[in-house]
Amino acid sequence: MIRKIRKAAVIGSGIMGGGIAALLAGAGVNVQLLDIVPFDLKEDEKTDPAARNRIVNAGLEASLASSPALFFNKKDAGRIKTGNLEDDIQNISECDWIIEVVVENLGIKRDLFAKIEKLRKPGSIVSSNTSGIPLKDICKGFSKEFKRHFMGTHFFNPVRYMHLLELIPGADTLPEILDFIAAFGEKNLGKGIVWAKDTPNFVGNRIGIQEIGAIMNAMEEDGLTIAEVDAIFGPALGRPKTAIFRLADLVGLDTIVHVCKNSYDLCPDDEQRQALVLPDFVKTMVDKNLLGNKTGAGFYKTELTPEWKKIRKILNPSTMEYQDLVRPTFPCLDAAKKKETLKEKIDCVLNGEDKGGKFAWKMATNSFLYAANRVPEIADTIVEIDNAMKWGYNFEMGPFELWDAYGVKAAVKRMEKQDLKVPAHIKKMLEKGNTCFYKLERGIQYYYDFVSDAYKPVPAGKNMVSIAAAKGNRKTVMENNSASLVDIGDDVFCVEFHTKMNAINEEIVDLMGDALDYVDKNGAGLVIGNQAGGVPGAFSAGADLAFISRLCHEKKYAEIDVFLKKAQAGVQRIKYAAFPVVAAPYGMVLGGGCEICLGADRIVAHAELYMGLVEIGVGLLPAGGGTMNLWKKYITALPAKTAKDTDLAKFFVPAFMNIAMASVSMSAAQARGNGFLGQADRIVFNRDNLIGEAKKEVLKMVDDGYIPPARQPLIVMGDAGQGMVNAEIFNLLNGKLMSEHDAFLARRIAYVMGGGDVKTGSTVDEDTILKLERDAFADFCKQEKTIARIDHMLKTGKPLRN
Numbered sequence: 001m002i003r004k005i006r007k008a009a010v011i012g013s014g015i016m017g018g019g020i021a022a023l024l025a026g027a028g029v030n031v032q033l034l035d036i037v038p039f040d041l042k043e044d045e046k047t048d049p050a051a052r053n054r055i056v057n058a059g060l061e062a063s064l065a066s067s068p069a070l071f072f073n074k075k076d077a078g079r080i081k082t083g084n085l086e087d088d089i090q091n092i093s094e095c096d097w098i099i100e101v102v103v104e105n106l107g108i109k110r111d112l113f114a115k116i117e118k119l120r121k122p123g124s125i126v127s128s129n130t131s132g133i134p135l136k137d138i139c140k141g142f143s144k145e146f147k148r149h150f151m152g153t154h155f156f157n158p159v160r161y162m163h164l165l166e167l168i169p170g171a172d173t174l175p176e177i178l179d180f181i182a183a184f185g186e187k188n189l190g191k192g193i194v195w196a197k198d199t200p201n202f203v204g205n206r207i208g209i210q211e212i213g214a215i216m217n218a219m220e221e222d223g224l225t226i227a228e229v230d231a232i233f234g235p236a237l238g239r240p241k242t243a244i245f246r247l248a249d250l251v252g253l254d255t256i257v258h259v260c261k262n263s264y265d266l267c268p269d270d271e272q273r274q275a276l277v278l279p280d281f282v283k284t285m286v287d288k289n290l291l292g293n294k295t296g297a298g299f300y301k302t303e304l305t306p307e308w309k310k311i312r313k314i315l316n317p318s319t320m321e322y323q324d325l326v327r328p329t330f331p332c333l334d335a336a337k338k339k340e341t342l343k344e345k346i347d348c349v350l351n352g353e354d355k356g357g358k359f360a361w362k363m364a365t366n367s368f369l370y371a372a373n374r375v376p377e378i379a380d381t382i383v384e385i386d387n388a389m390k391w392g393y394n395f396e397m398g399p400f401e402l403w404d405a406y407g408v409k410a411a412v413k414r415m416e417k418q419d420l421k422v423p424a425h426i427k428k429m430l431e432k433g434n435t436c437f438y439k440l441e442r443g444i445q446y447y448y449d450f451v452s453d454a455y456k457p458v459p460a461g462k463n464m465v466s467i468a469a470a471k472g473n474r475k476t477v478m479e480n481n482s483a484s485l486v487d488i489g490d491d492v493f494c495v496e497f498h499t500k501m502n503a504i505n506e507e508i509v510d511l512m513g514d515a516l517d518y519v520d521k522n523g524a525g526l527v528i529g530n531q532a533g534g535v536p537g538a539f540s541a542g543a544d545l546a547f548i549s550r551l552c553h554e555k556k557y558a559e560i561d562v563f564l565k566k567a568q569a570g571v572q573r574i575k576y577a578a579f580p581v582v583a584a585p586y587g588m589v590l591g592g593g594c595e596i597c598l599g600a601d602r603i604v605a606h607a608e609l610y611m612g613l614v615e616i617g618v619g620l621l622p623a624g625g626g627t628m629n630l631w632k633k634y635i636t637a638l639p640a641k642t643a644k645d646t647d648l649a650k651f652f653v654p655a656f657m658n659i660a661m662a663s664v665s666m667s668a669a670q671a672r673g674n675g676f677l678g679q680a681d682r683i684v685f686n687r688d689n690l691i692g693e694a695k696k697e698v699l700k701m702v703d704d705g706y707i708p709p710a711r712q713p714l715i716v717m718g719d720a721g722q723g724m725v726n727a728e729i730f731n732l733l734n735g736k737l738m739s740e741h742d743a744f745l746a747r748r749i750a751y752v753m754g755g756g757d758v759k760t761g762s763t764v765d766e767d768t769i770l771k772l773e774r775d776a777f778a779d780f781c782k783q784e785k786t787i788a789r790i791d792h793m794l795k796t797g798k799p800l801r802n
Contacts, residue, residue, distance in 0.1 A: 003096075003123075003176075003180050005024075006030065007030045007031070007032065008024050008029050008031050008032070008096060008097040008098070008099065009031070009033075009034060009098045009099065010101060011034045011085070011092075011102060011112065011116075012100065012101035012129075013034070013035040013055065013056045013058075013082075014059060014101070015062070015063075015066075015158075017035075017099075017129075018033075018062060018063030018066075018070060019063065019070050019160060020099060020101060020155055020159050021063070022063050022070040022080075022159070022160065023070075023155075023189055024079075024189075025076040025078075025080050026071065026072040026076045026607070027189055029079065030079050030080075031080045032088070032094075033056055033059070033060060033080050033082050034083050034084060034088060034089065034091075035055045035056035036085055037055075037084045038051070038052070049087070052087060053082055056082040056084060057082050060080060060082055064077055066158075068160075068161065070158060070159065070160050071160075072160070072607055072668070073667060073669035073670060085112075085115075089115060089119060095121075095124060097127070098116055098120060098124060098125070098126045099128075100112060100113065100116075100126075100128045100130075101129045104258070104262075106133050106137055109128065109130070109138050110138060113126070113142065114142075117143065122145065123149065124149065125177055126149055126151075127150070127181070128152055129154055131201060131259065131262075132200055132201050132258075132259065132262040134266075135150070135170045136171060139170060144172065147171070147172035147173070148172050148177070150170050150172075151168060152168030152170070152196070153167060153168075153185070154166035154168065154196070154202055156204065157251075161535065161536075162391070163191060163535075164387075164391035164392035166196045166203055166204060166392075167181060167182055168195075168196045168197070168198055168202060171198075186461055186688075186689075187685070190606075190607060190687070191686070192390075194379070194384050194387050194388045194392075195384055196379060196384070197377070197378055197379065197380075200266035200267055201259060201262060201263050202378065204388035204391075204392035205263075206374065207385060209256070209263055209276070210263070210272055210275055210370055211366070211367055211370070212244060212256060213260050214272065214363065214366050215233070215363055216244075217277075217278070217279060218362060218366075220279050222355075222359055222362075224359060225314075226245045226317070227325060227326065229243070229244055229245065229359075230245050230246060231327065231333060231356070232333070232356050232359060232360050233360075233363075236332075236333050236337070236345050236346075236349050237345070237346060237360065238345075238395055238396030239394075240394045240395075245299035246299070247393075248292060248298065249292030249298035249299055249300055250292065252291050252293070253286055253290070253291045253292050253298055254291050256278075256282075257282065260277075260278055263276050272370050281318075281320065285299075285315075297322075300312065300314055301322060303322075313325060330354045330355065330356030331352065331357075332349045332351075332352025332353075332357035333348075335348040336349050346402065350406055365411070365415055365418075365420060367399045367402075368411065368415075369415075369420065369422070369423065371399035372400075375450060380451075381449060382400040382437055382448065383459070386399065394535045400437040401437070404436050404437050404438055408426075408429075408430065409430060412426065429453070432453060438458070439455065440469070440472040442473055443466075443469040443473025445469060445472075446458065463686075463689040463692040463693060464689055464692050465488050465691045465692040466531070466691075467494060467531050468531065470486050470488050471486055475487040477515075478518065479511070480510070481507055482497065482508045482511070483495060483496060483497050483507065483508045484496045484498065484511075485511065485519075488527065488691065490699060491522075491523045491524035493515065493519050493525075493527070494529060494691060495515050495528045495529075496529070496530045497532075497539075497540060498532070501538045502530060502532060502538050502593065503542060503544045504542065504567075504596070504624075505547060506547070506566070509563075509567050510566075512570045512573075513569075513573065516573050520578060520579065523579065524579060524580075524702045525579045525580040525699070525701065525706075526577070526581045526582070526698070527581075527582050527583075527584055527698060528574075528583045528597075529584030529691050529694055531691065536586065536588065537586060537687075538587050538588040539586050539587055539597075540588070540589060540590070540591075540592060540593025541588050541590050541591070541593065542591025542614070542615075543591055545790055545793060546794060548560070548781070548790060549787070549794060551563075552782075552787050552790065553787065555782075557778045560778055560781055561774055564623050564624070564773070564778075567595075567623075568625050568774070570624075571595060571596060571598075571624055571629070572599070572625065572766070574596070574599040574600055575599045575600075575709065576711065577708060578708055580602070580702060581599075582600055582601060582603070582604055582695075583597040583599075583602070583604070584604050584606075584690045585605050585606070585609060586608060586687050587606070589609060589611040589612075590612060590613075590614050591613065591614055591622065591626075592624050594612060594622075595622055595624035595626035595629065597676075598626060599629055602680060602681055602701070603678075603681040603682070604681070604684060605671065605677060605681065605683055605684065606668065606687045607667060607669070607683055607685045609667060609668040609670075609671050609683075610665060611668075611671045611674075612658065612663050612664035612674075613626045613627075613659045614662040614664060615662075616660060616661075616745050616746070616749070617799040618793050618799070619741065619745060619783060619787070619788075619790065620780050620786065620790075621659065621745065621773065621776055622773070623774055623777035625770060625773070626659075627749065627769070627773055628753075628766060628770060630655055630658065630659065630753075631651075631714065631753050632714060633655075633675055634651040634675050635651055635714070648715070648721075648760065649717070649721075652717040652721050653724060653728065655675060655753065656725055656728075656750055658674055658675065659749055659753070660729075660742075660745075662799075668683040669683065682697065713765045713766070714763065715761060716753075716754055716755030716761075716762055716764050717755070717760055718754050718755055718756075718759045718760040719754070719757060719759065719760070720759075721750055721754035722751055722754055725750035729743045729746055739802060745786075748779070749776070752772040753769075755768070755769060755772075756769075785802050788802055
């Protein structure tokens, strides 16, 4: 029997249950979302289905209205059917997977599972999303058949965005059930799987909550402020900007307190148990309902002045009053900002002699030792702990990886000088001459296993291709400061960008040309992709604006034209190469990055895709073939005869508006709806598999007997398009959705996309449209308002509307 998940039940429609339902629906699963009947129904409401489903429907509406969005596409909500636990619970008998997401109360959970046991169909999988209650207590006394299909599936919130899915086997769970959910979670739901043991708070929250508690207590002891702590535990240590206290506001202080208490109560032998007793000011905050974002105030809050200016405030724990946020710094952080690599930044901070550096080291050692003492208590390997912190908390490095970056031997020596107790298995590892937790050999990454006292390969999915591993295995064919060409096996090569935010510059354009020549002689096909970090990360945030700004200020318009010709020629070579080229975008895919993808034969995109031609925001237009190739994306699916007979306006206006309004998709599903992805393009849920899936697409195209596309003139909207666009621009100006400069830019963009001064339905060769792009771009660069937009973006990172 081949097991499939066609229908699932999610019981509990709060933010977590709603998020799980939205994710499943986005993965094509039909979902029955259930919740309780309201306790306060009036007599006439007791037979009213709408009233009885009030809670579950409100939960679904909240999920639909959530920001950031929980749904990839709101149309996915059509796969969700709501109901209540009295009238509709029998529907779970049709479900392949039943997920419990109700309140963390053992009695309530057991009562619910007793009902589920009677109604579920044989063989269906049942899981709990509990974060703290032991599974053995939940399923005690249930049938053997139930226990064999019961496990923990702990998603992290917000479900769509957090990569981590902790899987917790029950004592009796069948191995095939565990294997199936792991595979489904990884491939269909796009999650990184961490195997946890049935211990309190599992892996991510056990490690994470201890660190939060330890830092809050140490902050009081050492006299630091909330702002100082958040400055230290941010990007300089490979952490998100939310750091510690912004994260607590995001999660909710009541949740933090609950998880701390749970760990304290259920882990009496934990050597760091006292760190879970939070400072008194935290209890005061909870009493005052200062819980964070959910109540509008926590450690931080935002106030509006009478002029509607936002002012960020921060809590002073000593006075319990809010004061203006002043962003602090330390010499170690100033030094770290000047460094390129994360390891260099870490060295600056953890070796800093100032107050910030000393505090960072103190808490880093706490984290190192606590994590080391949790193996094998909560997980069998260091990999599970590191992955849980990276995928559940968006750290760039887990505790063992951070320890490696500092130097294991050097850290242990420094800790012993401070009379800190280093775990015996760490000392034993060093005594055997093993001075790192991870190492890369012949393209394979290994981790140190404390049980066997030997290195073992880090587990990797069969669909995963690691560019770093290929480079470590000396598979780099060519490279410069901005890009590399890497052999990823089976005669397929990958062009990898590695500039800041993977911005497109002249070096990338040059290497792309050389790469195409090389693959033409030596390979079967090419993938354009990279595996840079960050959430959501940046496939490419666009062109190198600093380069364009310099040319604008120096009025070197001829050089601008030369650069654009080279970029356009590169995209055209991608489009018409004699071998398949597949782009593998994820995260931010803006401007020039988007143009490169539009030039590829196929796009294999990650589900989290923020894609758009946003050049108008800096006073420009897509001039790397983007204007032309977006139009082609809209019309080339039509046969030539059909295209001539079609009302081109139906395609022209939405294509134009994508560029004129700098529209950016909020998911790959939306990118497909916006016309950036075609029907032949694919969406992959797991970013770890993206390069591997793009490589598979290349090989499939080769196996199918790839034939490069023929160059053909484009049918265009012509002068009629400009008239139609003028009406749209008039409406946008009146609605104050567009400035006069935007309108000036938009009219020229319509002229370019329409093919210039030709009649509707005319055919125009591609070189003509590319020349129109270049001319418009150069003219825009002469505009003072455009230069102001570019400089403002470079200075602030935000668009200027002038």
